[in-house]
Amino acid sequence: DYIFSKTAQRPKIAIVCGSGLGGITGILKDPELISYKDIPNFPISSVPGHAGKLVFGKLGNKDVVCMSGRVHAYEGQPLWKVTFAMRVFDSMGIKVVILTNAAGGVGEKTKEGDLIILKDHINLPGLCGFNPLVGLNDERFGARFQETTVCYDKELRDIALKMAKDCKMDFVCEGVYIYQVGPTFESPSEVKFLKLIGGDMVGMSTVPEVVVARHRGMRCLGISLITNKCIDVFDSNKKPNHEEVLELSKQRSCELQKLISKIVDAISLEQASACGI
Numbered sequence: 001d002y003i004f005s006k007t008a009q010r011p012k013i014a015i016v017c018g019s020g021l022g023g024i025t026g027i028l029k030d031p032e033l034i035s036y037k038d039i040p041n042f043p044i045s046s047v048p049g050h051a052g053k054l055v056f057g058k059l060g061n062k063d064v065v066c067m068s069g070r071v072h073a074y075e076g077q078p079l080w081k082v083t084f085a086m087r088v089f090d091s092m093g094i095k096v097v098i099l100t101n102a103a104g105g106v107g108e109k110t111k112e113g114d115l116i117i118l119k120d121h122i123n124l125p126g127l128c129g130f131n132p133l134v135g136l137n138d139e140r141f142g143a144r145f146q147e148t149t150v151c152y153d154k155e156l157r158d159i160a161l162k163m164a165k166d167c168k169m170d171f172v173c174e175g176v177y178i179y180q181v182g183p184t185f186e187s188p189s190e191v192k193f194l195k196l197i198g199g200d201m202v203g204m205s206t207v208p209e210v211v212v213a214r215h216r217g218m219r220c221l222g223i224s225l226i227t228n229k230c231i232d233v234f235d236s237n238k239k240p241n242h243e244e245v246l247e248l249s250k251q252r253s254c255e256l257q258k259l260i261s262k263i264v265d266a267i268s269l270e271q272a273s274a275c276g277i
């Protein structure tokens with residue numbers, strides 16, 4: 001109610017901006033800003049590169065809302081708060097959520113600067129009991145036992161790959177994202193393990209949000225920017241750090257903005273409602 005009292009825009013598409021990836025808010029037409037701190041109960045990120053505002057506006061031919069800044073579990077917030085925005089989006093009538101993140105490249109096929117469309121994820125903490133749907137369930141807001149067979153909408157993934165091909169972006173492909181809580185980057189042995197279990201990239205966000213968005217039937221598309229290669233050799237002098245993550249995000253933000261704009265243009269919202277969501 002608070003959000004709708006501040007803007008007359010009623011978007012059906014939400015975009016979650018990962019670390020340093022909030023630049024897309026700068027290309028929206030007729031932007032309207034709402035600070036997280038003004039929205040009742042909305043969690044505020046403490047991480048550099050996560051601004052803390054909702055930005056409404058037009059991207060190409062469609063209304064969207066961008067979440068510039070997200071909260072992570074490693075900031076000490078419970079998962080219901082980490083995923084609170086998904087519940088808010090659902091009650092606003094959002095049908096499609098595009099989630100971006102910065103991630104470390106695990107597999108051989110990823111390199112710095114690549115944009116990887118999430119085909120699936122491995123919710124490592126979720127498998128060990130750290131899942132946003134743990135707790136009493138209110139059936140009005142989703143099923144007790146949520147299936148996660150196709151978390152990342154096939155049609156949206158196909159659109160993303162087609163748009164990348166049309167734009168000759170040969171650094172875009174699909175991959176599997178592994179969620180780990182952080183804030184530690186991975187040790188070499190952990191990287192070897194992540195590779196072994198089928199991950200292409202690893203990060204500290206997105207999956208809890210997707211689990212909750214799917215609980216409410218919203219269609220999800222995930223895009224990882226590979227900001228660094230994970231180090232799987234012992235005694236390396238090279239060490240991952242948040243500054244290099246932000247630097248790479250800055251370098252690649254134009255390509256990501258272009259890809260998202262094309263995807264948003266190509267999304268058919270009629271199809272979204274024809275799916276019964």
Ligand SMILES: O=P(O)(O)O[C@@H]1C[C@H](O)[C@@H](CO)O1
Nearest residue numbers: 018019101102204205242245
């Ligand atoms: O919000 P995202 O997943 O883009 O942020 C990544 C994960 C950590 O928060 C941070 C590490 O540099 O970037």
